[in-house]
Amino acid sequence: MVVVMAKQNILSEKEQGEEIISSVGMIVTLISFAMLFATLMMGFAMFRFSAPVWPPAGMTKPSLIIPSLSTLLIFLSSLCYFWYEKNIANKKGLDLTIFLGLGFMVVQAVFWHTLSSQGIYVSSGIFPSIIYAFTWIHAAHIVVALSLLLWLRFSGATVKVKQAQLRVASVGKFWHFLGIVWFIMFLTIFVL
Amino acid sequence: MAFFEQHIHDAPKTFLSKYVISFDHKVIAKQFLWYGIIFLGIGGMMALMIRWTLAFPGEPFPVIGHFLFPNTNGVVPPDTYAMLFTLHGTIMIFYAITPILIGAFGNFCIPLMIGARDMVFPTLNMLSFWLAFLSAVLLLASLFTPLGGAAGGWVSYPTLSTTIGSPGVGQTLWCLAIFVLGVSSTMGAVNYIATIITLRAPGMGYFDMPLTVWGLWLTAILNALFLPVLGAGVMLLIFDRVFGTTFFLAGAAATSGSGDPVLFQHVFWIFGHPEVYILILPAWGIVSDLLSFFARKPAFGARSTALSMTSITILSTVVYGHHMYTTQMSPLLTQSFMMLTMTISIPSAVFFANWLGTIWKGAIRFSTPMLFSLGVVFVFGLGGLTGLYLATVSTDLYLHDTYFVVGHFHYTMAASVLLGGFAGTYFWFPKMFGRMMNETLGKIHFWISMLGLNGIFMGMMIVGYAGMHRRIYNPFVYEYLQKLIPINMFITISAITMGFGQLFFVYNFVNSLWNGPKASQNPWEVGTLEWTIPSPAPHYNFDIIPVVKCGPHEIGNPNLKGRDFQYQTEELA
Numbered sequence A: 001m002v003v004v005m006a007k008q009n010i011l012s013e014k015e016q017g018e019e020i021i022s023s024v025g026m027i028v029t030l031i032s033f034a035m036l037f038a039t040l041m042m043g044f045a046m047f048r049f050s051a052p053v054w055p056p057a058g059m060t061k062p063s064l065i066i067p068s069l070s071t072l073l074i075f076l077s078s079l080c081y082f083w084y085e086k087n088i089a090n091k092k093g094l095d096l097t098i099f100l101g102l103g104f105m106v107v108q109a110v111f112w113h114t115l116s117s118q119g120i121y122v123s124s125g126i127f128p129s130i131i132y133a134f135t136w137i138h139a140a141h142i143v144v145a146l147s148l149l150l151w152l153r154f155s156g157a158t159v160k161v162k163q164a165q166l167r168v169a170s171v172g173k174f175w176h177f178l179g180i181v182w183f184i185m186f187l188t189i190f191v192l
Numbered sequence B: 001m002a003f004f005e006q007h008i009h010d011a012p013k014t015f016l017s018k019y020v021i022s023f024d025h026k027v028i029a030k031q032f033l034w035y036g037i038i039f040l041g042i043g044g045m046m047a048l049m050i051r052w053t054l055a056f057p058g059e060p061f062p063v064i065g066h067f068l069f070p071n072t073n074g075v076v077p078p079d080t081y082a083m084l085f086t087l088h089g090t091i092m093i094f095y096a097i098t099p100i101l102i103g104a105f106g107n108f109c110i111p112l113m114i115g116a117r118d119m120v121f122p123t124l125n126m127l128s129f130w131l132a133f134l135s136a137v138l139l140l141a142s143l144f145t146p147l148g149g150a151a152g153g154w155v156s157y158p159t160l161s162t163t164i165g166s167p168g169v170g171q172t173l174w175c176l177a178i179f180v181l182g183v184s185s186t187m188g189a190v191n192y193i194a195t196i197i198t199l200r201a202p203g204m205g206y207f208d209m210p211l212t213v214w215g216l217w218l219t220a221i222l223n224a225l226f227l228p229v230l231g232a233g234v235m236l237l238i239f240d241r242v243f244g245t246t247f248f249l250a251g252a253a254a255t256s257g258s259g260d261p262v263l264f265q266h267v268f269w270i271f272g273h274p275e276v277y278i279l280i281l282p283a284w285g286i287v288s289d290l291l292s293f294f295a296r297k298p299a300f301g302a303r304s305t306a307l308s309m310t311s312i313t314i315l316s317t318v319v320y321g322h323h324m325y326t327t328q329m330s331p332l333l334t335q336s337f338m339m340l341t342m343t344i345s346i347p348s349a350v351f352f353a354n355w356l357g358t359i360w361k362g363a364i365r366f367s368t369p370m371l372f373s374l375g376v377v378f379v380f381g382l383g384g385l386t387g388l389y390l391a392t393v394s395t396d397l398y399l400h401d402t403y404f405v406v407g408h409f410h411y412t413m414a415a416s417v418l419l420g421g422f423a424g425t426y427f428w429f430p431k432m433f434g435r436m437m438n439e440t441l442g443k444i445h446f447w448i449s450m451l452g453l454n455g456i457f458m459g460m461m462i463v464g465y466a467g468m469h470r471r472i473y474n475p476f477v478y479e480y481l482q483k484l485i486p487i488n489m490f491i492t493i494s495a496i497t498m499g500f501g502q503l504f505f506v507y508n509f510v511n512s513l514w515n516g517p518k519a520s521q522n523p524w525e526v527g528t529l530e531w532t533i534p535s536p537a538p539h540y541n542f543d544i545i546p547v548v549k550c551g552p553h554e555i556g557n558p559n560l561k562g563r564d565f566q567y568q569t570e571e572l573a
C-alpha cells in the first residue's frame, strides 16, 4: 500500500516536472517569436511616424472588408480551440479550429490576389512592401501552426492522456499567440 | 523548483547514433567544438590574407596565393579583399566563437554543472547542431557563386547589401545562412534557459550555480530575445533582394514611397550590441570560476559578480545607439546613448574588481587554464577601457570607422573571448575526453598568443588613432598614411606569429586526444558537480542525481581536513 502510494507520488512529480518544462519551453519560444514580430512592428512604426502623410506617395489603404473577415475567422478559431482544450477527448473543437485556420489562409490568398489585381505589387513602394511582407511572414507561421494542429489531430491515439494534454496546451499557446499577432497587425496596419 | 529526474537512456551503439545524430549533450558539445575550431582556422587564414594585403600591398600572398588568385598573380584583388573582411568577421563571430563558447561549453557545462543527466529537450539540441551545420554549408556555398561571397561587411549595411551594392547570389546566401544559424542558436537558447530553470539538482539555488552557468544562462536569455531581431532584419533584407520589397532602399518614404537604409542599422545593432555581450558573458563566467579555482580561494563577491553580470545583460539592451553616432541621430539621442553606455562601466568595474579580489593573496597555481584566465583579465581590461573612448560622442566622431574600433573589439572579442575559450578548453578537456593536455605546449601556446595578439591589437589602435580607416583595400594610396607602413608590417608579423602559435594548440589538442596521460576524476581539485563523476563523463552523467549542499567555490576553508576544497555535495565544513 505504502509502496503504491510512493510510486504514485513519484509519477505525479514527474508529470508535474514535464508540465513545467513544456510550459517554460513554450513560453521562452513564444517570447522569441514575439521579438521577431516586435521588430517588424518597430520598422513599421519608424516608417509610419517619420512620414508626413500615411500611406505615402499617394497610395490609399486597402479596403477593410477582407482583413476584417480574416480577423473574424482567426478569432473564432481561437474560441474553438479554447473549447477543445476543455475536453480534449472531443475532437470537434480541433476540427473546427483547423477548418477555420484553413479558411484564414484562403482569405489571405484572396486578399493578396485582390491587391495585385488592383495593381498593388510587392515592389510598389514601402506601404505595399509592409503589407505583403508582414502578412507573408505571419502566414508562414500559420502554416507551421496548422501542421502542428494536424499532427495533434492524427497522432492523438498513440500517446498517454497526460502527454496529449501537454501537447494540446503548447500548440494552443502558439495558435492563440498567432491570433494576437494578427489582431495587432490588423489594428495597426489596416485600421489605424 | 520543478526538479524531476530524467531517465537513464541506453548507451547508443551504432556509429551514426553515437557520433552523428547524437542526442547526448556531451557529444553535441564536441561536435560544436570541432565545428568552431575548423572555422577558427578558416577565419584565421582569411585574417592573414587581409593582414598581408595591408602590410605588403601589391605583393602576392605567399605559398597559396597563386593557387587562390591566379588572375592577379597571387595578389589579393580588391573585391576579394572586401569579401575576406566580411567573411572573416562573420565566420569568427557566428561560426567560431559562438559555437565554441555557447555551443560547446554551453552544452557541455550546463547539465554537468547543475547535476542533470542531459538537456531538457535533447531532440531540439540535436536539431540545433544540424541546423548550424546547414548554415555553414550555405555560407561556404556562397563562396562558389558567380560573383563570390558577401562583401558588405559583417554588419551588411544596406545599400552595400541590397541588390544595388551586391548583385550576386552570395549576399542572399549569406542572409539565409545567418537566418538559419539564428534559428539554430535560438533553439539552443530555449533549451539552455529551460534546462537551467527546471533541472538544477535538488538543493541548488540560483546562487549555488557556478558562475560559468550564470554566464551561459544570461547569454541564452539574450540570444532568445535578440536573435529573432536579427532574423527579422535579414529576412526583410532577403525580401528586398529576392521579391523586390523596398524596406532598405534609399529615398524618403514620404516622397518616393520607398524605404530607409538606416532602419537596418537600427535593427542590426539592437541585436548587435547584445550580441557582443552574448559572446563575452560565457567567457566572463568561465574566467570568474577559474580564477577562484586556481587561486585556491572562494570567488570574491560571487553573488555580486552574478548580479553585475545580470545588470550588464539588462543594460546591454539599451545602448545600441553608440554604434550609430554618425548616422545623423539627434544630439539628444546620442547623448542619452552615451550616458547609458557609460553606466555599463559601473557593473563592469564591480565584477572586474571582484576578479582582482579573487586572485588577491591567493595561492595561485599557474596551470595553463589559469594563465589564459589571467590573460583575459589583462586584455579585457584594455578592451573595456578603450570602449569608453568610443562611447564618448565627441571622441567617437573621430574614431568611428577607424582601426581604433577594430582594435577595441578585437581586444574584447578576439582576445578576451578567445582566451576565455582556450581557458575553458584546457580546463574541461579532461572531462570531455578523459585525457590531459600537455602543460608545456599549453604554456608556449599561451605566451605566443599573448605576445602576438597584443602586438596586433595594440598596433591596430595606434594606426587607428593616427587616422587609418578600416575596410580600405590599400590605405597607403593616401599620402598621410604612408608613414604607417612600418607599423602595419609589425602588426602583420605579429599576426603571423600568433597564427603560428595556434599550431601548438592544434597539435596539443589532437595529440592529447589519443596520447595524453589519462585524466583522474578531478585533476584540478575543484568541487563543482562535474568533477564528482569519472573522466570522461559517462553518457548518463550522474548515476545518482547529486544533492547540493554548498556553493561552487568552497576552496581554502581552514576547517577542511586533508584537502583544501570540498565538493558541492558535501556539508559546508
Ligand code: HEM
Residues within 6 Å of the ligand: B155, B276, B277, B279, B280, B322, B323, B341, B342, B344, B348, B383, B384, B385, B387, B388, B390, B391, B392, B396, B399, B400, B401, B405, B408, B409, B412, B413, B417
Ligand atoms: C565595456 C564597455 C564597452 C564599451 C563602452 C564599448 C563601446 C563601444 C562603442 C561605442 C563602439 C562603437 C564604435 C564605433 O563604431 O565608432 C563599439 C564597437 C564594438 N564593440 Fe564595444 N564596448 C564595450 C565592450 C565590448 C565588448 C565586451 C565587446 C565584445 C565582446 C565589444 C565588441 C564590439 C564590437 C564587435 C564593435 C564593433 C562593431 C563594428 O562596428 O563592426 N565591445 N564598442
Ligand SMILES: [Cu+2]
Residues within 6 Å of the ligand: B272, B273, B276, B319, B320, B322, B323
Ligand atoms: Cu556596442
